[in-house]
Amino acid sequence: MKQSNREVAEATGDVGRTMADTTYRRLRNDIVTGRLGAGSKLKLEGLAGIYEVGMSPLREALTRLVGDLLVVSEGQRGFWVAPLSLDELDDISRVRALIETEALNLAIRNGNSSWEAAVRQAFEALTEIESRLPQTTEPLDPEMVEDWERANRAFHAALVSASGSPMLTRLREQLYQQSERYRRVSLNASRRWRNVHDEHAAIFDATMQRNALKAARMTELHMSRTAEEVRRAMQQLAADVASLTERENAGDA
Amino acid sequence: MKQSNREVAEATGDVGRTMADTTYRRLRNDIVTGRLGAGSKLKLEGLAGIYEVGMSPLREALTRLVGDLLVVSEGQRGFWVAPLSLDELDDISRVRALIETEALNLAIRNGNSSWEAAVRQAFEALTEIESRLPQTTEPLDPEMVEDWERANRAFHAALVSASGSPMLTRLREQLYQQSERYRRVSLNASRRWRNVHDEHAAIFDATMQRNALKAARMTELHMSRTAEEVRRAMQQLAADVASLTERENAGDA
DNA sequence: CTGTCAAATAATATCGAAAATATTTGGTGA
DNA sequence: TCACCAAATATTTTCGATATTATTTGACAG
Structure with missing residues (x-):
């Protein structure tokens, strides 16, 4: 054939x-x-x-x-x-929290055992990678960053994969991608790694307990903390650029 | 110059x-x-x-x-x-309600007097048009349908225009357009006009009273009722097609 | 009759150049 | 020196033809 x-x-x-x-x-x-x-x-x-x-x-x-x-x-x-801005970072983070908590809520209500298994599997893969991340302030291996990004994306996607709403899924993906772009700015800039594994574990635990309210709260916390980290990195970056420009101008004069 | x-x-x-x-x-x-x-x-x-x-x-x-x-x-x-389906209609309606109530909530919190004036103006324009709509089952004047669509769109946009969130605004517009497309199916099919002015008035009143909770409930009600109307029209349409097909097959045999 | 295959046809996707528009440059007059 | 303008340049947008891919047709074998 x-x-x-x-x-x-x-x-x-x-x-x-x-x-x-x-x-x-x-x-x-x-x-x-x-x-x-x-x-x-x-x-x-x-x-x-x-x-x-x-x-x-x-x-x-x-x-x-x-x-x-x-x-x-x-x-x-x-x-x-597209330019990046602090205002947009806030906007995206808040809307993403809205969408993601709604989707997670639905997934917790609708998810069956195969969803649970997929979430657990994604969490374990993420845990494995996060345990290997340098605790100190070392130069981040770009390949490891890519691995973590992939695992992080897969974990968050798995959590809400049983929402049953194609539209929420689509919006969530769009917003996730926006967030990722901002997050990478802070990664490239600060070269420091925020320990997020506890936050992921908290979301995972609440989800497995089917505690939708707690899962939503943990998700919101995770996102607002991440946004705060990115915000700091962007402000630092802006300050660096400003002082550099000043020095250049001084040199020209 | x-x-x-x-x-x-x-x-x-x-x-x-x-x-x-x-x-x-x-x-x-x-x-x-x-x-x-x-x-x-x-x-x-x-x-x-x-x-x-x-x-x-x-x-x-x-x-x-x-x-x-x-x-x-x-x-x-x-x-x-893009095809239309009952499942997608439900999905869109629910997500739209989520986004729209969130945006309205923010607008009620943030809106100033010029927002209030814009909402009132849009509501009055819509009221004027809705009062002229035929109460009986007459053939709908296409131009009047266009006028109503425009005013309805403007009213719902004005309500949330003070949300302060470009992202919510954008998502709301996308979802509004999806809903409009479904709504027009029921308009074209049923040729009947559901009286929605009371629902619009209820949303307007709650908003002007800055009662976010009530405004959200009225918005959800408005949307679920509209979705129900569209659902009926689509089912009727599907039934018509089915019986027509059956008759054709009988003719062939 | 039925499934398979290749040729013929139809449709989409892509390229590269021409047309339309925007931006920069350099000159002129106030 | 500055504003203004037009020519020169750079860039985007569009067209129409070609290449690529999908679909249909029709012949043939099992």
Whole structure:
């Protein structure tokens, strides 16, 4: 029995992969990780060269990213990496807490044993990685950061995976990605690691006990603390830039 | 003092209008109003002809609509108007209630007197239109439907305009649009008008009294009732289609 | 008849150049 | 020196043709 191209593609998981789609993912990654800096101009010709792609798929990818709030555009003036701001950090954090607690609440109500197993598995994987993280102020291994990001994302996704609401799931993912982008700023800037394992454990425990109220409170706490950490890092960064600019101006004068 | 082209464009409000943008709005309107039926295939060449536009801006418009959940796409297979379903109706209604009550709560806490004035003005405009609506089962004047849709949208937007949260505002708009699309199905199908003015008045009164809890309850009630109405219309529609199909099959046999 | 395959057809996705628009540069007059 | 303007340049947007992929058709074997 010979397989059609489509069947092969489905089996290997790259069905319908287009240039636009691939470029979208690459750009998204480069923005979330900070390789493309907040606020920087995205010149089309330049990007087309770098990502080896034509205008049409490139613009399609950028248009999708505008929808994700990772890119901003102005007609006839082009595209920029979306700027970061303290106000937006607060806004995102609060709305994300709203969505995430609602989704977790539903998941706790609806989740069956296979959901429980998936949550436990994701938590254990995360625990394993967090236990290996340096307790001291060492330079963070970029690969370890990626591993942790993946595990953290998987844990939070698993928690709410039984919400039964595709719309909440979608909104949660969008907001998670926004948060991740802000979080990575603080990681890159402060080079310090906040111990979050206790917070994850508290959320996990409350969830396994099916204590929705406590799980929501722990989730809110986790998010507000993370936001606070990011806020500090961003303020520090802004202060650094300011003093650097001042010194430069002094040098010029 | 001569104005630059850009300044003129800013004054007239059509700054940066591109083909992609115009086509996006036209397509969006045609989908929300139902002129492009749920689930129908969107063939690129056909659309390019109808909207008199090339491939690039057309695809860009469709890509934006995918982000709005008004269109679905599959790589290498193209675009379809997003289907409608009862499950999705429930999902959207519930999440919209969550977002909208949160935003209204914030607006009631933060709103100043100019917000109050804007809400009152929007409510009065809506009241005026709703008072003119036929009480009997008459054929609905399409122009009046448009007027009502505009006023209804403006009223609900005014209510939450002081939430102070750009993210909530954005999510609310997306969800409002989804709801509108479902609502129009029931309008087109049932040809009957549910009297919603009392519900709007209840929301308005509670809001003006700064009674956040009551305003939220009235909002939830308004939305669940609307969803129920749409649900009935969709079920009726499905039943009609089924009996029609049956008759056709009987004719063939 | 039924499933399979390849050729023919239809549709989508992509490229690269042309058109439209924005921005910068450099010159002129007040 | 400054504001203004137009030419030169840079950039975005759009078009239309080509390449790629999916779908349909129809012939053939089992």
